[in-house]
Amino acid sequence: SRSYTVTLLPGDGIGPEVISVAKNALQLVASQEGIEFKFKEMPVGGAALDLTGVPLPEETLSAAKDSDAVLLGAIGGYKWDNNEKHLKPETGLLQLRAGLKVFANLRPATVLPQLVDASTLKKEVADGVDLMVVRELTGGIYFGKPRGFGTNENGEEIGFNTEVYATHEIDRIARVAFETAKKRRGKLCSVDKANVLEASMLWRKRVTELASEYPDVELSHMYVDNAAMQLIRNPKQFDTIVTNNIFGDILSDEASMITGSIGMLASASLGESGPGLFEPIHGSAPDIAGQDKANPLATVLSAAMLLKYGLGEEKAAQRIEAAVLDTLERGFRTGDIYSAGLKLVGCKEMGEEVLKSI
Amino acid sequence: SRSYTVTLLPGDGIGPEVISVAKNALQLVASQEGIEFKFKEMPVGGAALDLTGVPLPEETLSAAKDSDAVLLGAIGGYKWDNNEKHLKPETGLLQLRAGLKVFANLRPATVLPQLVDASTLKKEVADGVDLMVVRELTGGIYFGKPRGFGTNENGEEIGFNTEVYATHEIDRIARVAFETAKKRRGKLCSVDKANVLEASMLWRKRVTELASEYPDVELSHMYVDNAAMQLIRNPKQFDTIVTNNIFGDILSDEASMITGSIGMLASASLGESGPGLFEPIHGSAPDIAGQDKANPLATVLSAAMLLKYGLGEEKAAQRIEAAVLDTLERGFRTGDIYSAGLKLVGCKEMGEEVLKSI
Ligand SMILES: CC(C)[C@H](C(=O)O)[C@@H](O)C(=O)O
Ligand SMILES: CC(C)[C@H](C(=O)O)[C@@H](O)C(=O)O
Numbered sequence: 001s002r003s004y005t006v007t008l009l010p011g012d013g014i015g016p017e018v019i020s021v022a023k024n025a026l027q028l029v030a031s032q033e034g035i036e037f038k039f040k041e042m043p044v045g046g047a048a049l050d051l052t053g054v055p056l057p058e059e060t061l062s063a064a065k066d067s068d069a070v071l072l073g074a075i076g077g078y079k080w081d082n083n084e085k086h087l088k089p090e091t092g093l094l095q096l097r098a099g100l101k102v103f104a105n106l107r108p109a110t111v112l113p114q115l116v117d118a119s120t121l122k123k124e125v126a127d128g129v130d131l132m133v134v135r136e137l138t139g140g141i142y143f144g145k146p147r148g149f150g151t152n153e154n155g156e157e158i159g160f161n162t163e164v165y166a167t168h169e170i171d172r173i174a175r176v177a178f179e180t181a182k183k184r185r186g187k188l189c190s191v192d193k194a195n196v197l198e199a200s201m202l203w204r205k206r207v208t209e210l211a212s213e214y215p216d217v218e219l220s221h222m223y224v225d226n227a228a229m230q231l232i233r234n235p236k237q238f239d240t241i242v243t244n245n246i247f248g249d250i251l252s253d254e255a256s257m258i259t260g261s262i263g264m265l266a267s268a269s270l271g272e273s274g275p276g277l278f279e280p281i282h283g284s285a286p287d288i289a290g291q292d293k294a295n296p297l298a299t300v301l302s303a304a305m306l307l308k309y310g311l312g313e314e315k316a317a318q319r320i321e322a323a324v325l326d327t328l329e330r331g332f333r334t335g336d337i338y339s340a341g342l343k344l345v346g347c348k349e350m351g352e353e354v355l356k357s358i
Numbered sequence: 359s360r361s362y363t364v365t366l367l368p369g370d371g372i373g374p375e376v377i378s379v380a381k382n383a384l385q386l387v388a389s390q391e392g393i394e395f396k397f398k399e400m401p402v403g404g405a406a407l408d409l410t411g412v413p414l415p416e417e418t419l420s421a422a423k424d425s426d427a428v429l430l431g432a433i434g435g436y437k438w439d440n441n442e443k444h445l446k447p448e449t450g451l452l453q454l455r456a457g458l459k460v461f462a463n464l465r466p467a468t469v470l471p472q473l474v475d476a477s478t479l480k481k482e483v484a485d486g487v488d489l490m491v492v493r494e495l496t497g498g499i500y501f502g503k504p505r506g507f508g509t510n511e512n513g514e515e516i517g518f519n520t521e522v523y524a525t526h527e528i529d530r531i532a533r534v535a536f537e538t539a540k541k542r543r544g545k546l547c548s549v550d551k552a553n554v555l556e557a558s559m560l561w562r563k564r565v566t567e568l569a570s571e572y573p574d575v576e577l578s579h580m581y582v583d584n585a586a587m588q589l590i591r592n593p594k595q596f597d598t599i600v601t602n603n604i605f606g607d608i609l610s611d612e613a614s615m616i617t618g619s620i621g622m623l624a625s626a627s628l629g630e631s632g633p634g635l636f637e638p639i640h641g642s643a644p645d646i647a648g649q650d651k652a653n654p655l656a657t658v659l660s661a662a663m664l665l666k667y668g669l670g671e672e673k674a675a676q677r678i679e680a681a682v683l684d685t686l687e688r689g690f691r692t693g694d695i696y697s698a699g700l701k702l703v704g705c706k707e708m709g710e711e712v713l714k715s716i
Contacts, residue, residue, distance in 0.1 A: 076553070090553040120483045120590055141499075141521060141555065148556050152524050159560030160522040163499060166514045193604070195434070195448040197499065198506050202517030228608045229615040232478055232590065246551070250586045250608060257587040 003036040004068040004311055007275075009060065009096075012046040012089060013284025014294035014347075015073025021296035021351030022071060022303040025323070028358050029307070029316040040067065044096065045075030045089035045284075055092025061099045069310035070100065070277045071303060074284035098138050102269035102277045103169070104176040105135040105248065106309070109255040109265060114328040118337050119260030121232070126258060131238040132184060133255055134177040135248025137269055139169045140199070142245045163199045165244065170206040172272070177242035178214040187239035189220045191227045191247055203244065224251070231255055256281050263295030263336040266302035268309045278306040292346035295334040297324055300354055323357035330357070361394040362669055363425040365633075367418065367454075370404040370447060371642025372652035372705070373431025379654035379709030380429060380661040383681070386716050387665070387674040398425065402454065403433030403447035403642075413450025419457045427668035428458065428635045429661060432642035456496050460627035460635045461527070462534040463495040463606065464667070467593075467613040467623060472686040476695050477618030479590070484616060489596040490542060491613055492535040493606025495627055497527045498557070500603045521557045523602065528564040530630070535600035536572040545597035547578045549585045549605055561602065582609070589613055614639050621653030621694040624660035626667045636664040650704035653692040655682055658712055681715035688715070 008023060010016040023039060030037050042060040043051050051057075055075075064070045075089040085091060111119060111129040119126035144162030152158050174190075181188040190207045192200035204221055211219040222230065224247045230237060231251065235258050243251060256265045262282045269277040280298030288294060301324060308317035332353045333342045345353065366381060368374035381397060388395050400418040401409050409415075413433075422428045433447040443449060469477060469487040477484035502520030510516050532548075539546040548565045550558035562579055569577040580588065582605045588595060589609065593616050601609060614623045620640045627635040638656030646652060659682060666675035690711045691700045703711065 085556070085559070088553060094554070120479050120592075122478055122480055125478045144518070149560065154524075156524045156526060157560065158522055158524045159555075159557040160502070160520055161555045161557050162518060162520055164516055164518040166510050166512075166516045168514060193607075195446060196452070197517075197519045198443070199517040199519050201443070202507065202515065225607045225611040228586065228612040229620070232612065232615045234478075247608075249551075249583045250605075253583040254586040254590065254612065257590045262587065 001034045001036050003038065005038045005040065005066070006306070007064045007067040007070045008039050008041045009044040009064070009070060009072040010041065010047070011044050011073040011075040011284065012077045013074055013286045013289040015075065015284055017292065017294050017347045018280065018296040018299035019071065019073040021347060021354070022299040024351060025300050025320055025354055025358060026303050028355055029319045032319065033313065033316045035313060035316060044072065045092050046077050046080045048092060049080060049087060049089065055087065055089050056095040061096065064096065064100060064275065067275050069275050069306045071306055072277060072279035073299065074280065074282065076284045077286040094142060097269060097277065098143065100274060100277055101138060101271040103136060103138040104173055104270045105137040106180065106268045106270070107133040107135060107252040107256070107265070107281060109133065109252070109259050111259045112264070112325070112328065114325070115259070115261050115264065115337055117339055119258060121258055125235065126260070129235045129258060131235065131255060132180060132240045133248060133252040134173065134180055134240060134242040135252055136169065136173040136243070136245050139165055140245035163197065165199050165203055167202070167206055170203050171210060174207045174210050174242060176270070177240055178210065178217050181217045181240035182214065185239040186216055187218050189222055189238055189241050191222050191224050191241055191243040191251065193224050194221070195223060207242070227251060228254060231258060252281065261337050263334065264297050264301065266298055266305050268305040270309060276306070276310040278302040278310060292348055293335055294347045295336050296347050296351050300324055319358055323354050326357040327353045359392045359394050361396070362427065363396045363398065364664070365422045365425040365428045366397050366399045367402040367422070367428060367430040368399065368405070369402050369431040369433040369642065370435045371432055371644045371647040373433065373642055375650065375652050375705045376638065376654040376657035377429065377431040379705060379712070380657040382709060383658050383678055383712055383716060384661050386713055387677045390677065391671065391674045393671060393674060402430065403450050404435050404438045406450060407438060407445060407447065413445065413447050414453040419454065422454065422458060422633065425633050427633050427664045429664055430635060430637035431657065432638065432640065434642045435644040452500060455627060455635065456501065458632060458635055459496060459629040461494060461496040462531055462628045463493040464538065464626045464628070465491040465493060465610040465614070465623070465639060467491065467610070467617050469617045470622070470683070470686065472683070473617070473619050473622065473695055475697055477616060479616055483593065484618065487593045487616060489593065489613060490538060490598045491606060491610040492531065492538055492598060492600040493610055494527065494531040494601070494603050497523055498603035521555065523557050523561055525560070525564055528561050529568060532565045532568045532600060534628070535598055536568065536575050539575045539598035540572065543597040544574055545576050547580055547596055547599050549580050549582050549599055549601040549609065551582050552579070553581060565600070585609055586612060589616060610639065619695045621692065622655050622659065624656055624663050626663040628667060634664070634668040636660040636668060650706055651693055652705045653694050654705050654709050658682055677716055681712050684715040685711045
């Protein structure tokens with residue numbers, strides 16, 4: 001039987017609750033598909049800070065590196081919000097992404113027919129939206145140097161960061177995006193601010209040059225401010241979007257809200273080789289943590305992405321995806337996606353219903 | 359009678375058409391309110407490039423500086439899209455903002471009852487939205503140095519920009535935002551990415567410190583990715599938003615699309631002293647330029663902001679605002695805001711109807 005090591009990083013807030021559900025789902029499909037999982041649970045984020053004093057302990061990073069795939073819950077919480085930069089939970093997540101070299105973040109935003117009413121967009125606008133944001137994840141202003149605090153020529157305090165991209169960073173994320181678009185509907189929209197920023201001008205130049213290698217993919221360019229509008233005006237115009245780290249952060253969250261159900265959205269972060277990192281798009285939701293209210297489906301769907309993109313276990317991935325749809329079809333809803341007439345359940349019960357569907 | 363010099367910068371695309379309508383509106387309210395306008399029309403953007411070889415001729419900037427207020431149409435077009443940076447129409451606009459030192463960009467996004475159906479958001483979500491984005495306009499990554507192209511330690515080409523804020527830049531925009539919130543519903547949301555960027559950490563620190571001077575204003579903070587979501591999930595939660603140049607570019611465009619009618623939205627850019635710059639939020643729309651299809655109301659409303667914020671002529675401003683509402687009430691619509699049963703008109707006719715309403 002095929003055997004894989006999976007590092008589980010529950011993290012903070014609702015993280016442990018949703019990871020526990022996803023783990024059960026992985027275990028059940030494993031038994032059905034002749035897969036064997038070795039799970040290793042490690043601390044990250046605020047949980048790691050409290051335990052070890054740093055947001056990404058070395059043991060956690062090396063366990064993650066040594067595994068076949070990594071499944072993360074969520075990180076962060078009010079408690080650590082005023083920490084200095086190197087002691088923020090978020091810094092642990094950024095170190096993990098950098099350490100695993102997962103430069104390509106795939107964030108699908110699909111409006112499920114069962115949930116179209118959860119969107120704040122009109123039904124005819126939201127219905128049928130199926131787009132993928134390919135976000136560059138280990139470069140740009142998140143990691144660029146120089147960065148920090150200092151004083152300017154007037155002796156005033158300044159805070160500064162560097163947005164920087166090198167050609168190979170642009171090329172490799174663009175290739176992932178072209179390949180992704182090719183497997184989807186063949187349309188790629190590259191989003192930048194090339195009318196103002198040099199980093200974006202280089203981005204646009206490289207993406208345009210690479211397009212000749214992908215004759216089946218129709219490439220377009222859009223300024224980020226316009227993209228933020230078009231996502232609301234007519235999200236169905238998009239198939240695959242590729243963009244830098246910070247624009248991808250903003251636009252993928254915006255796109256996810258279009259589906260009306262951020263509690264449903266998964267993501268995969270992939271490198272050239274080595275384990276991928278899989279996590280729900282939502283945050284740690286400290287306000288509902290520990291109350292059995294969280295929607296575990298985003299993490300369950302992240303586990304499906306782990307099977308598909310991380311391990312090449314397509315069939316097991318499909319089993320999970322089908323089970324999620326079936327559970328929704330049977331009317332089960334956590335609070336975030338509940339509407340009148342359906343069955344309101346907590347995180348655990350939702351997990352049990354998914355297992356039944358599997 | 360009170361006399362003012364107003365520099366008109368029609369710019370590119372639909373710019374000349376909408377400026378001509380706004381000029382007529384200004385002239386009519388002037389005669390009613392005992393105001394005298396001297397208009398001076400100057401080239402900017404692509405029009406200036408074609409005429410003089412630069413996107414902001416010195417004569418244009420000095421005319422703008424010497425006037426009491428500046429009204430801009432729109433700039434940019436496909437024709438100049440591949441120009442080098444210093445020969446882009448956009449560069450002319452940035453030079454104009456910097457030259458006039460208009461660091462505070464006010465962008466109201468209001469859903470008018472007459473146009474609520476134009477929004478792609480559900481009626482109950484869009485109805486009653488009335489928010490103001492206060493965007494920092496002369497700092498941050500738009501202007502930060504160093505910037506440009508270079509090679510990294512591997513000899514690879516890089517493109518880079520600097521996001522940088524000094525305390526006085528944050529303080530002065532924060533003060534404008536607090537004052538704005540005070541005159542509105544007393545709620546200010548500062549948007550940043552302080553969990554990742556040092557420039558944002560300083561931003562948050564200063565804004566938080568200044569809050570003590572504005573006890574009537576309730577201050578909150580939000581990460582930019584979350585703000586992009588919340589604007590769609592529940593835009594009514596916002597009163598005044600303050601944010602940096604690039605986040606403001608993205609979020610104000612997103613907010614404007616929530617109203618469903620970007621052809622209706624005005625903006626004011628103000629400095630410590632000197633003339634303000636007033637312009638519609640929409641672009642130059644080269645695809646419909648010269649076809650008498652543009653919606654002139656955003657520019658007419660920008661003229662109203664010019665009267666109010668630029669010249670302190672509140673009464674004249676209200677006349678124009680009331681006339682725009684009355685024109686909509688009477689059923690006139692340009693194509694972008696048209697719906698069945700109403701009266702479809704072109705740019706000129708819309709202008710004439712506004713004059714009648716005034
Ligand atoms: C928590 C934060 C550092 C992170 C990011 O900005 O990348 C999050 O918003 C995300 O999108 O995964
Ligand atoms: C044209 C462009 C330079 C400009 C900006 O990014 O500021 C525009 O998008 C705006 O928002 O006024």
